[in-house]
Each structure stands twice: as structure tokens, then as C-alpha cells.
Amino acid sequence: MKLKTKLFLIFTSTSILIIFTFGTIIYKRLWNEQLALIQANLSQQLQNFDFSLKNFFAEVEGDVNALAQNEVVRSRDDSQFTSFLQANEKNFRYNYSELEKKIIRIFNAYRLTHPYVNSVYMGRENGSMVRSHPWNRPIRYDPRQRPWYILGKKNPARVVTTEAYPSLTTSDINLGFEKALLDEKGRVYGVVGIDVTLVNLTDYMVNFQVRPAGTIFLVDRNGVIMASQAAGLQGRKIGEYAPALPSLLARDEREIAPIEIRGRRHFLFHRKFAEQDWRIVVLIPAANIEKMIGDHVLWMVLSLCLGLALLSLLTLSGLHLFVIHPLKKLTEGVDFITRTGDLGRRIGIASRDELGTLASSFDQMVATLEESQRSLQVKEKVLTEYRDHLEELVRQRTRELEATLGELAVAKEKAEAADRLKSAFLATMSHELRTPLNSIIGFTGIILQELAGPLNEEQRKQLGMVRDSSRHLLALINDVLDISKIEAEQLEIRNEPFDLRASILKVAGIVRPLAEKKQVDLRLEIAAEIGRFSSDSRRVEQVLLNLLNNAIKFTERGWVQLTAALAAEGNGTAVRISVADTGIGIKAEDLGKLFQPFRQIDSGLARQHEGTGLGLVICRRLAGLLGGEIRVTSELGKGSVFTFILPVPSAETP
């Protein structure tokens, strides 16, 4: 569903809801307001009506009073007045006395100047009767028996009004105003009356228009319809028109009562006239009120619809202009790019709203993509070229590689030649240095053994010095050669079973003379498990000899102790041989220098302790070649402990 359609549907449904709710509320409110308005309007009009009627009654009462006060009218002598007590149509002849004529003139004058007056008349206690104008058909008539006379006589102090009654001669409703005539003693001797036609009143009443249109009745206190817009109801009881009406009329007139009349719902409005207890009744069909309200509601709803339609139209136009159109452009742009893959296209929406931002972001993204595509194309081109030239490149590289390999072979050859040269040099050096030493040591030995003849003491002492010096020289040469061979990786390491205990004892035997000479106590503590192991016995002995020699060399008094035992080392077992002494010790800062070549710790005694300074270096290297190591701890002035760790293969059994 399109956005526009969706929004249109939302607008429509919202509008319908608003209109329905609003219409319902407005209708209810209008209904109540309208009823109240009708009530108020009618009340106002009925009040005016009431007021007019009261004025009118008061005027008529005043007139009756005035007639009753007239001296001529009040005349006591009524013996000559016309009497209908014995009258009938056939024999009756009017025969007026002068007094009576005077009275008739007064009555007629009044009647003729007051159009609503039907007749003016007077009855006397003697049964006589004076009228403003003669009856058309005189009949026997005793005023004393008539209700108006009785009523007037009963209320001598004031003017009284009779019940309304339909006129005998016209279709009018008549009303009598009666005033009793009183003598000086207060006795009634006659009654003066005016008959008033209500024709104008009822006409006014009947033509009185109510809005919305309804039916109006004028009802007297007995419920008799005196006037009505509906024809033929005059003089009938109101209950005959609608049976529910009499009881409703008895209720509060402020109440707007609904009533069903001949299947149609009506609303009843009524008001009582103050003195006569008359009632004006207005019946308005509910349909008329509804129609009137309906018109109102219809107008409001129509205006509302128009407003909402206008709002929807504006919103939808705005939506189209600000959202759908840019979105369409955006979609087209995206579509175009998707379809053609052409990243050169831009959406180009200039607005600064969210869609504008989206479009410009999109444009930016496309620009970035285009840029990266371009760079990819460049890379691809390079790659293609590269691929095209790969074979050539491979050939070239292969050539280069072959050249390199050739160079490498040459270099290797050179290196090997150098190696061979080095080895040859070492071998030669070894041989050439040893050969003269062989002679020196050999002949010194022969002479000292007196194999060549007896020696004197001096000769023996001096030759002994030659022998010691040459041995020392041999040791130095051996050290230098050892280091050289280790550096040239030419040192041969064997791995054969040998008796470590025997080796230790042998080495101890070699150094013991030196220890005894220095009066240093050489102690050995060899654990029982030290027996046969696999290693290079010659190198092990070399290490031990070096360590013991050093210890004795640097110890002036006290002892040197060698301790050998098996110990756990790393993941396996090792022989741990430590050589402890009570010698000069080493400064902590010098411990690091200890294993550097050609270094003898500057102890101020350097020349006192002759040596190449290679001993410990060789020891450490040898220990490393044997798979072990040498550790040292020392305290200056108290002594040192050198520990030789020689790993033992786990399969080995001592």
C-alpha cells in the first residue's frame, strides 16, 4: 500500500471518529440546550401573554366597578324594569321606562366603545333584567337563578369572573365579570355584569407561533379546551385529545415532560395563568426539535468535514511535496544505481530536512563508493598487468633466485672453506704448539727421573721448576685451544658410561697436593648413589678440576668442600656437584663478569692468582654442552659456592 493511501486511510478513519464523537456530543448538548431554549422562549411569551390578560381583566373589572357605582345604574327603583319571568317569544313586547332607557344608553355606550364587550346587563332581586341590547328571541329568564348572579351575590365585596363558557350565539368563548349592588345596609339588591368575548385573545393565542412548530391549547381550570390550533376541539376536555395530558398538567410546569400522542413523541410545555387558573399548553413533536437540532448538527458536521478534508488535503500535499516526492527521487536514484551500477548518479535533494540529509548522506556514500570503485579499478588494472607479467616476473625471479642460489653456493663454499681453514689452523696450532712442549715436558721428565743419569739437588729443583712451568704453559694452551674449538663448534663431546665417583676421586687426587701445600682442608662428601653415569668423563673431570683448582687457589685458609649427590632438576634428575670454599668470595656486582672470557675478577690479587681467566668460561660452556649448567653464590670475604648441575638421562641407572 502506498504511503499516501495509508495516510489517507489514517486521516479518513480519524476524521470519521472525530466527526462521530463530536457529532454525538454536539447532538446531546444541542438537544438539552434546545429544550431549555424552547422552555425559556415559551416562558417569556407566556409571561407576556399572562401580563396582557391580567391588564385586560383589570380594565374590565374597573369598568364593571364604574358601572356599579353609576348613580343611574344603581337606582333603587327597579319596579319598572323589564322582567322576563313571565316572558315567551310569542307574547313578549319590550316596554322600557325612562330610567331603564337611561341605563340601557349607558350600557350601550360602554358596549359600543369597547369592542370586546358582548353585552352589558344587570339583574335585580325582584327578578327584573336590564340588557344593553334586546335579545333576539326573548324567553322566560330569571336572573336570580343564573350562575353569574349567584356568583356576584356570593362575593359582594369585589368583582368576580365567571367560568369561561362557549357563547350561545357565536363560536366564541365568553367570560362574565360580575359586581353586586349593595344598599346602605350592605344588602345585595342586584348584580351588574359585562360579558366579554375572548375572540381576540383566542385568535392571538391560536396564531401564536412557536419554534419549532407545535400545537397550542388554551385550557381552563377544568381541563376544557378553550382555544386550539387544531379545529373542532373547542369545548372538549383536554383528556380526550391525549389521555396522559391531565396528569402531566398537574405537575410542575418547569418540567419538560415527554408524551406519546398517537404514536409520535412530543414534548409538553405549559403555563398557568395567575387568577383564572387557565393553562396554556404547547405540544412540540420531538421530530421537529430533532429536525432543528439535526440542521445545526448537520451544519457543524459539514463544517468539520470540510475543515478536516482541507487539513487532510494540505497534509497530503505537504507529504507529497516534502516526503513522497523526495522519496521517489531517492528511490529512483537507488534504482538507477542498482540497475546500471553507475555510481556517477546523485540524488541531489536540496532541502535541509531529514530526507535532504538522508539524500545527501546517500550521495556522499555513493561518492565514497565511486571513489573506492575507482581505486579498485586502478588496483585491478595493476593486478591484471601484474598477472599478465607474472610469468615474465616468475622467470625473472627464477633467474634472480638461481643467481642468488649460485651466490649462496659460492658463499657456502667460501664459508666451508673458511671453516676448513679454521679447523686446519686449530689442528695445526694444536700440533705445532704441543710438539715442542712434548719435547720440553718429556725430556724434563726423563732427566728428573734420572733415566739419563743422577742429578744434584740444585739441578733437581731447577728442572722441577721447568717441569711446572711447562705444565702450566700446556694448561694455558689447552685452555685457549678449548675456547677456540668451542667457538668453532669443533669440540667433541662424547657420551659414554663412566664412573663419576672415580672421576671425582681422580680430580681430587690431582688437586690435593696443592691444597695440602696451602694447608687448606679438602673435604669430599660423595653420596652413595653417585656411581656410573653416561656423559663425557673427560669434560666432566675438566670442569671439576677447574672448580676445585679455583677454590683452592682463592682460599688462603679454612676448607674447600666438594659435595656430590642426586637432585631433582627441572623435569628430571641431575647430579649436583657443588664446590664450596672459605675463600675471598666475590662481590655481588662482579658475579656477572665471572663467566666472560679473559676476565679475572679484579681482586687486587690478580697477579697473585695466575691463569688465563678462561677457566670458568670453559666450565660454563662445557657444562652447557653436557646439557647442564654452573651456578654460583658468593659472599665477599666469606667464600663462594660453585654448583655444577649434570643432568642424568632418566633411563640411566646409577
Add this chain to the structure above:
Amino acid sequence: MKKRILLIEDNEQNRYLAAFLLEARGYEVLQAADGIRGIEMAGSLRPELILLDIQLPGMDGYAVARELRANPALKTIPIVAVTSYAMAGDREKSLAAGCNGYIEKPINPETFAAEVASYLEKD
């Protein structure tokens, strides 16, 4: 009868030294200055033991040992290499060439004769 030891050694001093030490112990020492002469003498004189220097001019000690071992008549004569132990594998190489033992240079004048004797006694 004195036991005869053939000493093949190019250095005259060393030859003299060794011969002196051995003769002082009552051995008869036959001396050869190079490998070729040594092989000739071994074939003709049949010594009880041959002391063979490895660093010889021309034909080296390994070649001499192999040559001696190649002659079935000389096969059983013990050969002891005498060398200034120098390079890795010297000992293995000499044993592989047919030597029975190995004495290091410089020789110890106090123990040399005893060491040689130990090889003679092994027979």
C-alpha cells in the same frame, strides 16, 4: 727376548724422547720417520706393537693404519695412535682406521711407558 715396538713419528725430538723412555724400560724400539717407511718396517720386522703418530707428512696416520690393517699378516699387531688431541672426531677416526688405542700428546714422561705396556699386556 726384548719386545719390539715400532715407532712411526716424523719429529726427530719426539721420536728420540719416546724411544728413550721405552728403551729405558727395556723395549727394543724400531724407528720410522714417515708412513711409507713405517709400513715397510712393520712388514719386514714384525714388531709386537706399533706407536703411530697421526700428523705425519705425506701419508697421514689414518692412511698408515688402514694400510697396516689391510695386510693380513700385520692384522693382529696392536696399533696405538699418539696424537696431540685437537679436533673433534680425532679419536673416533683413529679407532675407525684400525687403531687399538690412543695416547695423547704431549706425552707424560712419568706414565708413558706404563701406558704402552698396558697395550702390550692386552695381547
